[in-house]
Amino acid sequence: MLPEPVIHELEDIVGRNNLIVDEHRIVAYDCDAYVAEKYMPSAVVFPETTEQVVAIVRCLGREGIPFLPRGAGTGLSGGATPLNHEVVISLAKMDKLLDLDFENRRATVQPGFVNLRLTKEMANDGFYYAPDPSSQSVCTIGGNFAENSGGSHCLKYGVTTNHVVAAEVVLPSGEVITVGEPYGDPIGYDLLGVLVGSEGTLGITTAITVKILPKAQAVKTFLAYFDRVDDASQTVSDIIAQGIVPAACEMMDQLMIHAVDKSVYHVGYPDDIEAVLLVEIDGMLESVEDNAQRVLDVCNQNRVRTVRVAQNDRERALWWNSRKMAFPAIGRISPDYLVQDGVIPRTKLSAVLQRISALSAEYGLRVANVFHAGDGNLHPLICYDARIEGQLQQALALGQRILEVCVDMGGSITGEHGVGIEKIGHMAYMFSEHDLKAQQDLRDVFNPQGLCNSGKLVPRPGACVEDRSMHHVVPPILVGVGPDGGS
Structure with missing residues (x-):
């Protein structure tokens, strides 16, 4: 609980309606979309101007009270989770x-x-x-x-x-x-x-x-159905090797295909295909037509079953909405899931997917794969049931092994979801002690008191974050994500 004088000062800065201290209301801010760990903030404040942000930060800094900024809370690595019971500075009302x-x-x-x-x-x-x-x-x-x-x-x-x-x-x-x-x-x-x-x-x-x-002069969007994941993976590498840079090149495996086709955006994927590629070409009309034919040729060289071309904007939107529903769609086939985010060289796609499949069998947990195939950014979604004792720990352990495979293949532990608290224990697997110290030294220049979002991104030497992440100790609060995406 914040000291009363601090509460009154914050009220003076933003107004009573822009400050929440009631524990029944601040519970909505105890995590972001990484729901495996939750911590209660000490308050939530809603500034509307830069000047109000300055006044809030100075007030909290003077009192040594930790704080963190928050957007919409869609982050998937715990970057906006109040690990140290911070005051959450929500920027939702700074929306102009x-x-x-x-x-x-x-x-x-x-x-x-x-x-x-x-x-x-x-x-x-x-x-x-x-x-x-x-x-x-x-x-x-x-x-x-x-x-x-x-x-x-x-x-x-x-x-x-x-x-x-x-x-x-x-x-x-x-x-x-x-x-x-x-x-x-x-x-x-x-x-x-x-x-x-x-x-x-x-x-x-x-x-x-x-x-x-x-906007591009012309856009052409394809769905390519493959009987084998290896053929779809090779197609991705071959498209780039041809000197073609698609606007997008997305891939889903069979389990993910089954999940998204149960969503409201039903495309009608064949049940027996192992993979689908969603490829989009844009640019000048002449170049789009030329590159589109070259993409079709590459697909055919890799034993594609069928290639569909979007006939209009409505069909194109359906295909993209289906792809973007991938994460929540997993809730239709599994009571809980863990989203991972690793990066590999795209030429290693087949090898890494085979390794993920082997690890899935080893741990006895299904893994659905959806990813930005063109740049090797993988999103394995590990399915588990939190009601079964030990399954969360198994999912976390499997997730760690997958990230280690990505690093071992010359990639990274994250492509776009960030480190937050979820991957902070994995940083030492990718970076040396000297690398991490250099990053911490940089942080100390900007944030010498460590009050702003402490405990995220870069592990401090000797910190015990590894006890939570690397060794899979049960987090303080465990929450499953249901079919509606809620907790």
């Missing part, structure tokens, strides 16, 4: 579009502005915002900034850091800095690059300027 500059192809938004809303705001003008996480209908650009979010179209267009050009940030000291440059290259050190993907551990972003793009 501050500027839209079509001539210079820039937009400036507050951090609580929803990703998909930006594209909708300028759709009639022929522009869009490229980063498209599966949660784009609800996730915020501030949250995307914190996690360096990707999405299906990052193969061609890049992740969030490739689209953010400038930002206003409140440091943990309460100072306000502007990093990057709205037009042209910034001078000096790339502090913007440091802040994007820092998971709210270095400061709180209060305004973000991003690139906006004109």
